[in-house]
Amino acid sequence: MAPAEIRQVILDILKKIAPDEDLSSLDDSVPFREQMELDSMDFLDIVMELRKAYRVQIPEEDYHHLGTMDSTVTYLTPILKDV
């Protein structure tokens, strides 16, 4: 998957987790937490949704890579390159 596709995957997941959020103005370089109401339960869901859809395992010590859209896409690009 290319970075742009990965970005779309993450957007779709965020839409599922937080249906009431307006994601059109999301700034990719600013932490999700500062732009939307996400807590640790929601971050677990991002990880779980990725596992459910693509069978990728993200270890807990890597969760900090999921802070912003940019860092998430960078982190996932090598992991999802063959998907």
Place this chain on the structure above:
Amino acid sequence: MHYETLIIGAGLSGLAAGIRLAYFDQQVCVLERHTTIGGLNSFYRLRGRNHDVGLHAVTNYAKPGTKTGPLSKLLRQLRIRWDDFSLCEQNGSSIKFPGCTLQFSNDFELLHEQINSAFPSEKDHFARLHQFLINFDELDLQQNAQSARETLNQYLGDAMLIDMLFCPLMFYGSAKPDDMDLNQFVVMYKSIFMEGFGRPFKGVRPIMKTLVRQYKKLGGELRLRAGVKRILTDGNRAVGVELDDGTQLTADRILSSAGAVETAQLCPPCPSTKEEASFEPIAGDVTFNEIIDTLDTTPAELGHNETIIFFNNSEKFSYRKPDEPCDLQSGIICSPNNFQYDTPLEEGCIRVTALANHDYWLSLSEEEYIEAKADWVQKIRETAIQHLPDYRSHIIDTDSFTPKTIKRYTGHINGCVYGAPNKSLDGSTNWDNLLLCGTDQGFLGIVGAMLSGITMANNHCLMN
């Protein structure tokens, strides 16, 4: 059959946990002894009328579109919509003590003003307490139990104000006599005084039905009439269950909403290789009788518009197992009609709850039980009408339940509603792979039970 997770109990917590696991494709099965779902918050039909077992009001009210708070959190986690519950807000409620009434609504300012004018000398003290409670992290599952009464005594000087604050919070969520764990107090303070009450037009049915529909849609398996007779263990580990009919099922882990003591009783005495038990649950003994009166008119027609009244008629508020069959000094009066629905409910209804002595109610013969129940319905009603218009000539049907009813239908020891006085906040038991959710994990009430199921599913069944 082998499952990744087996869940004991199809109440709010068990079904909420089940939804999380089924959503993430686990092989999961919910086992329920009763013939129907719901547990402490079930529903039934009697003489042509729909009744709810437990629902007075859903706490933690939040308007549609709200992004924070327990209700929004659980809707998101369960992937269900606000409209599935469609909570209507309360009219307003009150706490009535001798010579003093405090009104509250879903707008915290009302309670704040009421306290300031009824207890002017406590104005600053209460403001400081409120700030402390707001900053408290009640969701930290690693904290040790502390006494809420000790904390309140540090902030407030007026014993009556302390009791008045405790009264609704204890009635809606304390397993401890005359005190609460501080974290539980904070949970209830925020969910009742700051967020407030709502109710779906059709009571608990839409909540339970939404949960079970979502669970099944996601592929979860639900077995009714499937009581767990014992939990199978191997060394320190729980490995499966044996059902009442002898069927054995194995699982990677078991999540039980049956209660802490109840669950321990399903296991062998103690893990053979563990030096000492780390968590010793205690059977609770705070519980209630409740009467449900159906009226030929509405409470509003009789001049009663309040949603819930928490009353106490004596000098000191006592929240404990009474010596008498029921405690007639205090109680809850709930009028399901008095929420802001678009159209009125079909019939009028008044529910009254009183603290009850479970030893008494569980010791009676069938005949004595029927007689005592009828007798105490009258007595409980008489105490209630000190606080609202005498509605007795309008009663067209009455049902009532006691600790015996609760025990029969949910299996909870002593017919207790709020379970053990000591909670296992992280859900752990003395057995590996056996976790608690619901009442004895420590998140109580309707919203609490669902959050408990979600949290325990996340922490113990999904994170690995």
